Amino acid sequence: MSFRARLTLVAAAAVAAAVVAASFAVYFIVRNDLRGTVDNGLRATAEQIEHLPPHELGRVVTPPPEVGGTGGYVQIVLPNGSTYRPPPEAVTLPVGKRERAIAKTGRGSFFRDMHVAGNDLRVLTVPYAAPGYAIQVARSLDEVNHVLGRLVIFLLAIDLCGVAIAAALGLLISRAALAPVRRLSDATEKVAATGDLSERIDARGTDELSRLAGRFNTMLGALEESRRAQRQLVADASHELRTPITSLRTNIEVLASERALPPEERRRLLHDVVEQLGEMTALISELMELARGEQRPGDAEDVRLDLVVADAVERARRNRPGVLFITDLEETVVHGVPATIERAVANLLPGGARDRARPWTGNRRGGSAVRLRPVLSREHGAWAAGLGARPRDRAAGRGGARRPRSRRAR
Structure with missing residues (x-):
């Protein structure tokens, strides 16, 4: 049974209980x-005849033509339980211990209900x-019972209509x-079917259901941000690992080649491989910390930017x-978070090597050159210091993995 059906059933049952209780009342x-009216009539009759001689009782209380009709009955009771019925009474009323x-x-006096000849009587x-x-x-209760029977039918009809x-x-x-709730259910089903976390619910109002819808929207927003952060983390990890893995592979291929290498170059390649493995290990560890949410932002302090760049x-x-x-560095102190500054510099160097390098033939193999010079400005601040970066490059340096080493100002 659906929640809506249960709610409808509970509401109908509550109203039905209230209507039935009112009907009983x-x-x-x-x-x-009605019975009080009968009792009052019997008291009035008793006061009227209690001082009359027995032979005159029949003139005051007129018996009905048959038991159960309109009219009344009168009977005298002796201490031994015998009775006297004034003419033309033909009905004998039962006598018990209390009457005797x-x-x-x-x-004393008392009222009692009796059932005589298939009819209900009220006896005083x-x-x-x-x-x-x-x-x-x-006096017969047939009229009272008839009225009550019709009342029961009327109340039952009212109860059914009320229900x-x-x-x-x-x-x-x-x-x-x-x-x-239906909108919330539809939204959850749509999110479950499509995986679209941008779905939102109209949460107008201040009642409990509106607050629930608002909390659900907040949850969807948090999930959407979490998914975006996961994708960004994967993209950053891919970007961070691509260059060192490529360089490491190149060095290993050179070492594994059959070409004889001078001892000095071989030692240099092995040293580079060890250094690159250390960098990759530190980078992977910090990426894992980011994935687990264990890394906390550091405090801002004075940092030697020239040492970071070097x-x-x-x-x-x-x-x-x-x-x-080609570096042209001088002692430069900036104020910021060391890890973030190191991260910004590390992100800008590959871009400079790719986009700003100029042809260079200073060795036999040829290549390209990048000149680094200190450029400090109010607009760029610590993000662009020493690199001449554009404002949009600042976003590329935020967040991401921290470098294991930093250069604090001395």
């Missing part, structure tokens, strides 16, 4: 009122004026109340032996 109020006790003591027993006697006055109306209203109310150029020379990096 109406029934018992009307019943007590009133006849014997002359005190009171002391009679003559000592040692009691008088019973009775039907409650079910219809519950269906309409549940449809309106569950509209945000260290980065040293690594770049190993990775790009065909490029000549």
Whole structure:
């Protein structure tokens, strides 16, 4: 059963319970009122005849033509339980211990329901004026029962109509109340089917369901950002590892070739391989920290930018032996996060070697050259210091893996 059906059923059941409770209350109020009217009539009749002689009782209380009709009954009870019915009474009312006790003591009175000849009677027993006697006055309850029977039918009809109306209203109310839930469900199903985390729900309002929709939108935004960060991490890792892996492969292929190498060049290649493996190990470790979310941003401090550039150029020379990096450095201190500055420099060097290198024939193999000079400006700040980078290059240096070494200002 769906939640909407359960909500409709609960609403209908609640209204039905309220209507049935109200119907019971109406029934018992009307019943007590009708029976109270009968009791008052019996008391009035008893007060009227309790001082009359027995032979005159029949003139005051006119018996119905048959038991159950309109009219009343009267009967005198003796202490031994025998009865006297004034003419033309033909119905004998049952006599019990309480009736005999009133006849014997002359005190007390009580009402009692009796079933005589297939009909319900209301009977009042009171002391009679003559000592040692009691008088019973009775009246049929058929009229009362008839009215109550019609009332029951009427109340049942009202109950059924109330339940039907409650079910219809519950269906309409549940449809309106569950509209945000339906939108939330549709959005989750769409996200599950398409994988599109940009889906959002209209979360207008301040009620619980609107707040739930807002929290769901926040969750989708967090998931979307997490997916974007994952893709960016993969792209950054690919970018970071491509150059050292290529250089490492080249050095290993040269070492593995059958061509004889001078001892000095062989030692240099082995040294480069060891250094590159160390750099890759540190880079992979920091990428893993980023993936696990364990890395925390550092604090800003004074950094020797010229030393950072010199260290980065040293690594770049190993990775790009065909490029000549010409440095024109002087002591330069900038204020920033060391790891971020090192990251910016490391990202800008490959771009400079690729986009700004000029042909160079300073060795037999030929190649290209990149000249580095200090350029400090208010616009670029620490991001472009020493490299002459454009403003858009700053975004390329943010985030990403940290270099294991940095140069603090001394």
